Amino acid sequence: DTGVSQDPRHKITKRGQNVTFRCDPISEHNRLYWYRQTLGQGPEFLTYFQNEAQLEKSRLLSDRFSAERPKGSFSTLEIQRTEQGDSAMYLCASSLGSGGVYEQYFGPGTRLTVT
Amino acid sequence: AQTVTQSQPEMSVQEAETVTLSCTYDTSESDYYLFWYKQPPSRQMILVIRQEAYKQQNATENRFSVNFQKAAKSFSLKISDSQLGDAAMYFCALFMNYGGATNKLIFGTGTLLAVQP
Numbered sequence: 001d002t003g004v005s006q007d008p009r010h011k012i013t014k015r016g017q018n019v020t021f022r023c024d025p026i027s028e029h030n031r032l033y034w035y036r037q038t039l040g041q042g043p044e045f046l047t048y049f050q051n052e053a054q055l056e057k058s059r060l061l062s063d064r065f066s067a068e069r070p071k072g073s074f075s076t077l078e079i080q081r082t083e084q085g086d087s088a089m090y091l092c093a094s095s096l097g098s099g100g101v102y103e104q105y106f107g108p109g110t111r112l113t114v115t
Numbered sequence: 116a117q118t119v120t121q122s123q124p125e126m127s128v129q130e131a132e133t134v135t136l137s138c139t140y141d142t143s144e145s146d147y148y149l150f151w152y153k154q155p156p157s158r159q160m161i162l163v164i165r166q167e168a169y170k171q172q173n174a175t176e177n178r179f180s181v182n183f184q185k186a187a188k189s190f191s192l193k194i195s196d197s198q199l200g201d202a203a204m205y206f207c208a209l210f211m212n213y214g215g216a217t218n219k220l221i222f223g224t225g226t227l228l229a230v231q232p
Binding site: 033041042044048091097103104105108 | 119148150152158159160161162165206208210212218219220221222223224225
């Protein structure tokens with residue numbers, strides 16, 4: 001069990017550019033979540049997948065944000081036309097999501113800085 | 116709407132002493148889970164302890180234990196024999212497993228714990 005991994009760990013981009021982040025969940029986990037965390041705050045939910053199906057999106061996820069989880073394995077989060085307000089830590093988490101096991105295990109995050 | 120409140124932005128404890136972090140939550144549902152997560156500086160979120168709402172017995176994990184008061188909607192974390200490595204931001208989180216809008220973790224704003232040598 002290698003845990004949840006995220007790539008890249010840091011991303012600096014100019015306003016208006018597109019960025020894409022990747023998350024690899026724990027291999028047997030069916031559920032995958034994306035959260036956003038700003039400095040001094042708790043994580044806020046963005047979206048979640050059950051296998052390859054995206055079942056919920058937060059109102060925080062504007063039209064510039066899109067997430068995919070092809071084949072129910074890794075996931076990508078893309079932000080188009082980045083804005084300075086998008087600067088945050090983007091966290092990915094996965095969970096088994098069955099049999100009463102709902103703990104979410106988090107990756108190290110991708111810190112995005114938009115200049 | 117479900118909410119989680121952590122009223123202590125910062126706490127401090129002496130090494131080897133005991134500290135209790137407070138958390139209250141609000142939900143109209145009866146079936147839910149509560150978690151405490153630890154986030155050390157510049158490091159990833161780590162699960163500390165979980166509590167199922169249907170269980171009356173308080174969860175314990177080594178030096179970490181909770182005081183779960185379902186009627187009062189209170190879920191405090193007690194850290195015994197505090198160690199320098201316990202210094203971190205601690206988040207309380209609520210989870211309800213329903214096939215819909217509530218299927219996510221709802222976090223409090225966190226409590227920053229300092230451990231003094």
